[in-house]
Amino acid sequence: MEDSNTLRAAVEELVVANHILFDRGIVDGFGHVSVRHPDRPDRFLLSRNRAPGLVSAQDILVYGLDAEPVDRKDEPGYLERFIHSEIYRAHPEVMGVVHSHAVSMLPFTVVAGAPLCPICHMSGFLKRGTPIFEIRDHAGDASDLLIRSAALGCQLAAALEDHAVVLMRGHGMTVVGRTLRQSVFRSIYAEVNARIQATAASLGTATFLTEGEAAQADATNTGAINRAWDLWALAAEQNTARLRGA
Ligand SMILES: [Zn+2]
Incomplete structure (x- = not known):
């Protein structure tokens, strides 16, 4: 891998992001997180095919927007790395991407009449009616639901539009941010x-944030991400070190 201080810092932060997402239950053995390369907008950093809770700096590869590693070309990658490559290609402002199969999201991917909407001040980044990507529209009715090609990644990136989150029917979600930390924060x-x-839906009809409330809450929270990050990072490092027996 190329060597520079900014790249080393990006790799270190991506390792922490992997551990935080595992520790917070957003990913388990599956799911992944990437960051755009700090010096090369046409590249991004993503672990080789490894469970996020076990990722270390040696696992991080530099990928091109063709979803192939720039070096270490024989390292197996995640099947769904096209999620990352095509979102970075289509959305130049995106700097971090999280893909998750979190169970709590799944009901909102399969019930058309229950769109995910911002319900509290911590989730103002959601817009009313988070989009749902229906893979059947692009891969027919016998796919494994995975984004395993550039063509499917491209369709997913288009479905994201200018949202922070795109839900994936029967599968999970993909979340983006203008920083890696913001993408992690938003996933959580x-x-x-x-x-x-x-x-709330089990109790009755919920009141959601207005567009104005959501925008204000998002601006406030974006300024406070580091406070949560420092806590999550410490907890994650202690818990993943225990897992590894360190
Ligand atoms: Zn997936």
Whole structure:
């Protein structure tokens, strides 16, 4: 891998992001997170095919927008790495991408009449009616639901539009941010939002944030991400070190 201080810092932060997402239950053995290369907008950093909770700096590869590693070309990658490559290609402002199969999100991917909407001040990044990507529209009715080609990644990136989250029917979600930390923060609170919304729906008709409330809350939270990050990082490092027996 090329060597520079900014690249080393990006790799280190991506390792922490992997551990946080595992520790917070957003990914388990599956799911992944990437960051756009700090010096090369046409490249991104993503682990080789490894469970996020076990990822270390040696696992991080540099990918081109063709979803192939620039070096270490024989390392097996995630099947769904096209999610990342095609979102970075289609959305130049995106700097971080999280793909998750979090269980709480799944009901909102399969019930058309229950769109995921911002329900609390921590999830103002959601817009009303988070889009649902229907893979049948692009891959027919006998796919394995995975984004395993550039063509499917391209369709998913188009479905994202200018949202922070795109739901994937029967599969999970993909979340983007203008920083890696923001994409992680949004993944965690999208999952929180889903749990609150499902609980509220069981009680009655929920009141959602207005567009103005959502925008204000998002601006406030974006300024406070580092406070949560420092706590999540410490907890994640302690818990993943225990897992590894370190
Ligand atoms: Zn997936």
